[in-house]
Amino acid sequence: xxxxxxIAATIAIISTIMAISGRNAIHSLLFLILSLLAVxxxxxxxxxxxxxxxxxxxxxxxxxxxxxxxxxxxxxxxxGRTEKKWLSPGMWxxxxxxxxxxxxxxxxxxxxxxxSPSVDQVILPKQVGISLFSTYLLAVEIAAILLMxxxxxxxxxxxxxxxFTHRFMIKN
Amino acid sequence: xLTVPVEIQILLAGILFLLGLIGLLVRRNMIFMLMSIEVxxxxxxxxxxxxGTHWRQPDGQVMFIFILAVTAVEVAIAxxxxxxxxxxxxxxxxxxxxxxxxxx
Numbered sequence: 087x088x089x090x091x092x093i094a095a096t097i098a099i100i101s102t103i104m105a106i107s108g109r110n111a112i113h114s115l116l117f118l119i120l121s122l123l124a125v126x127x128x129x130x131x132x133x134x135x136x137x138x139x140x141x142x143x144x145x146x147x148x149x150x151x152x153x154x155x156x157x158x159x160x161x162x163x164x165x166g167r168t169e170k171k172w173l174s175p176g177m178w179x180x181x182x183x184x185x186x187x188x189x190x191x192x193x194x195x196x197x198x199x200x201x202s203p204s205v206d207q208v209i210l211p212k213q214v215g216i217s218l219f220s221t222y223l224l225a226v227e228i229a230a231i232l233l234m235x236x237x238x239x240x241x242x243x244x245x246x247x248x249x250f251t252h253r254f255m256i257k258n
Numbered sequence: 259x260l261t262v263p264v265e266i267q268i269l270l271a272g273i274l275f276l277l278g279l280i281g282l283l284v285r286r287n288m289i290f291m292l293m294s295i296e297v298x299x300x301x302x303x304x305x306x307x308x309x310g311t312h313w314r315q316p317d318g319q320v321m322f323i324f325i326l327a328v329t330a331v332e333v334a335i336a337x338x339x340x341x342x343x344x345x346x347x348x349x350x351x352x353x354x355x356x357x358x359x360x361x362x
Contacts, residue, residue, distance in 0.1 A: 091262050095270045102274060102297055106281030111289050118293055121274075125300055128270070131260050132311045137319050144326050145300065149333050156337045157289060160344055213316040214323075222320050229327040236331030243338035 087198070091131050093191050097184050098124035104180070111157045113181075115150060120184055122146045127192050136211040267308045274301035288340050288350045292333070299329045 101121040108114035122145045129138035218226060274297060281294030303325040310318015340350065347354055 087260050088262050091260060091267075098270070099273055099277070102277045106277060106285065106290065106294055106297070111287070114290065114293065118296065121297070122300065125274075125304060128304070129307055132267070132307055133260070134307050134311060134319055137307055137322050140323065140326060144330065145296075149296070149330060152333055152337055153289070153293070156341065159341070160289075160350065207314070209310065209314065209316050209319060214319045217316040218320050218323065221317075222324075225324060229324055232331055233327060236334050240334040240338045243335065243342055 087131065087195070090191050090195050090198075091128065093187065094124045094127040094131065097121075097188050097191075098128065101181075101184055112154065115153050115157065116181055118153075119146050119150050120181055120188070122150070123185070124188055127188060127195065130192070131195055133208045135208070136214055264308065264312050268305060271301045271304040271308065274298075274304065286352050288343065288352050291352060292336050292340070295336075296329065296333070299325060299332075 098121050101117045101124065105114045105117035105121060108117065122141060126138045126141040126146070129135075129141055278294045278297030278301065281297065282291050285291055285294065303322040306318040306321040306325070308318070310316065310321075343355055344350060
């Protein structure tokens with residue numbers, strides 16, 4: 087188990103370094119997704135399977151898709167690249183190797199559990215939910231207000247502004 | 259189960275946070291700066307989950323869920339701002355957005 091932790095931690099650090107030092111934005115984003123997956127494996131090893139699932143679904147799934155969409159809309163990072171160059175082994179061999187090691191790590195972590203995990207060690211989603219909706223109920227409502235503000239702000243900032251002229255200034 | 263000392267786990271989160279901080283300070287491309295901020299948020303959440311596991315309390319995971327919500331809002335607003343900046347300045351270089359700078 088400890089070796090699996092160290093492998094996942096190494097992959098997380100390496101892929102984060104690759105992500106922040108890359109030149110191509112899309113490749114950096116893919117390395118960042120790999121880093122998030124490695125952290126998700128670490129969450130699983132830390133007896134937090136619910137958080138591991140949330141990390142994959144929300145971080146690597148939803149937030150990174152937003153990043154990739156904006157990067158593609160801005161059309162940065164792949165000027166003049168032909169598909170042939172994209173498919174060359176040098177482009178995908180390093181992330182694929184890291185991801186394969188991470189997958190083997192995760193499979194080992196799942197299959198190597200001897201017996202059933204002791205229930206008092208794993209913090210189940212039920213406990214998290216009970217704590218979330220009793221102790222932290224006020225914080226949940228504040229987070230809801232924050233998300234609402236985020237929706238309105240993103241809509242306002244993302245909408246294309248019309249040229250506004252005062253009605254007295256319109257010439258007709 | 260996992261018997262890695264908790265100091266090592268916190269050290270991993272610290273290394274990830276420092277990498278994010280270095281990326282934020284070094285890179286000038288706004289997309290990369292935002293990615294570095296994501297790494298820092300993630301390592302902060304990692305610290306919460308490590309602490310929650312260490313004391314066998316669900317509070318750490320609850321805090322991670324809140325960090326997720328804050329991160330989602332922050333990313334949505336920041337990406338919309340980046341799109342606006344790109345439309346206005348036709349660049350993503352953070353140093354080029356200096357209209358408020360005091361020229362002396």
